[in-house]
Amino acid sequence: MTRIGRRAVFGLIGFAAAPPAFLAAPAAADTATLPSGPTPGSTPAFLSAAADEEGRWRAVAFGLDGSPRFDIPLPARGHGAAVSPDGGIAVLFARRPGSYAQLLHPTQGRVGQMLQRATGRWFCGHGCFSADGGLLYATELDDDGEGVVGVYSVPRGFARIGEFPTGGADPHDIRLTPDGRALWVANGGIRTDPSVPRTRLDLETFESGIALIDAASGRALSKRALDGEEGTLSLRHLALDADGALYVAMQHEGPRFERPPLVAATTADGLAQLEAADDVWRGLDHYTGSAAAGQGGEVIAVTSPRGGRGLLIEARSRRVVSSFAMPDGCGVAAAPGGFVVTSGLGRVALVDAGATPRDLAAAWLGRLRWDNHLVGL
């Protein structure tokens, strides 16, 4: 989007939400203690939900050089975030079943408005913007545990203007296709009840898959699943490669002595698990937590905090080309030269093409416990 576009979107938010969300006073008490950072935009920056040493929930952004950008309190544990196409707005979603989505100014760290969940709907921790930045899509859970995409109008102050079904239960990650016309949604398939948080009610017959949905009309375009994997694999996290192929990072809920491949990718009209040596999947301990495409979309990174490993996958060949060790490593985002990966044990490292994690040299990063997802600002 052009600079004019960015200003237009930003201006509209300002008009719609009085007082203008990002012109309101910043959370001074929480940001004042941070050392002053570099000029915004001088180094790539990243945003993640985190917990501090006292266990308080935060939204924290830092530069690739280890510089602090902002650190603001959250009312409850956060999860993933979406950044508008022009980089002008970030939205950090509460972990499912979530009650809020926090708007943030990515460079100044000012706190914008907090979106509250709609009645009978809960945020699922992920969202994305439309190509023109005018709409925010959020995966949400309804009262029956079925998935919907909540649609929010950016120019109307993020008013919730509608919703459409995801065609499955337990919706999680969501991505806009490169042409901007459709949305991929991962329906994890595992039923839960917001009144009994964190307890999965059906780990036996659940059906998980990905749905392609028209971004304008909400019409279901297609659904894809892995044959014969009902009740064993939950499709949860997504990344798009340079050609627009979708990579799906999965969790295994079947018998523990089975170790199926935990990454799949779309084919011409289907979905196929990647092939790799058994040891590769064994190293992930039945679980992947996050996925991201590198800059250029030629490499896909998938992390497994349980296995304490991350995989680097070459998109062209769909082969796992290398892996790296990082206990509890989960958050992953593209960075120049590779990926930044974060862990719940305080690590923030740059993983280069050689799959060698090099910690960012900043002690303050290590005092935070970094939650599931990291996004570039």
Place this chain on the structure above:
Amino acid sequence: MPTRRLVLAALILTPVAAARGQEVEAVQRAAIRRAVAQHIIPGYTAFAEAARAFATASEAARADPAQAEAARRAWVATDLAFQRIRHLRFGPLDDFDRGFRISFFPDTRNSIGREMGELLRAADPAQVTPDAFRRGRVAAQGLPASERLLFGDEAPRLAAADQPFRRVLLAAIGTNLATMGDDMLQAWTRSERPYGTLLEGTPDGGYASTLDGVVTLFKNVVGGLEFLAEREVARVLGPSLREAFPRRAEAWRSGESLALVRASLAAQQQFWTVTFAPMTEAADPALAREVADLYAEAVAAAGRIAPSLEVAVTTPDGRAAVEDLLRPLGTLRRLLAERVAPAIGLPLGFNSMDGD
């Protein structure tokens, strides 16, 4: 100058850091020793004794079908005793797939029925020896398979004159369980390198330090709660009344499912109390109380479920009671991952323990 300052700092800090390290190690070693002495060995002893009694009773039933009732009682006692150790999914219970061989649950693909059918059709005693069971037929050699023989729809055929192999299989499972029970107890109590010593860290064992041992125990505290909540209880409850699945209860044939849940919860509460409660109390007394209260709340909630898990999930009031059990179990897991692990210095992140 910086170099000299660094050297000076190192001279001052090293003994302090070393002393602190030894202190931490002592705390962790003490926790491991409490777990082994007060929870693990008593649990494995109880299971081995119960399994031996079941072996004797099932052998008696093989010789005389009129003895089947005693075998049923011994089976119940063995399954209850297993709840004292089933959450300890590492080491002896993990080796040789013993955990799956003792209790193949949940069985989402009817492997138990299929493998039992194969064994009963073959009627070959060589296929049901402890050695043969070590090599395969994981689903047909443990508590659920013997429950089907003793309590299932076809239980009356256990006494049938033309079905002697049902009794042979029952006795073989009894012997197999007793063998595994003894082998596991032996691994914990042998004089040479008992498993508890390995947990404290050895140069050549699976645990490099006391920290590795403590982390393993903690993972099993959390994993045990998750298995209990999601596999034993929530999958029976189902997402709605319409989708309740009484026959997914672990022991619906014997009617013991709720008793197993209560026994498992009591064992896990005791595991927490002897192992990690003192460490947490030292780090954060309020947090320790919060955890203790949640265990107590879960125990009380399990006590209110009536008349059985299978029936409770099919009525609105019963479901509410079951949900009252699941809520503290969920909160406990969250608290353990988000607050307790960092409070007691365990390098276990919330991403791996409570992911999404």
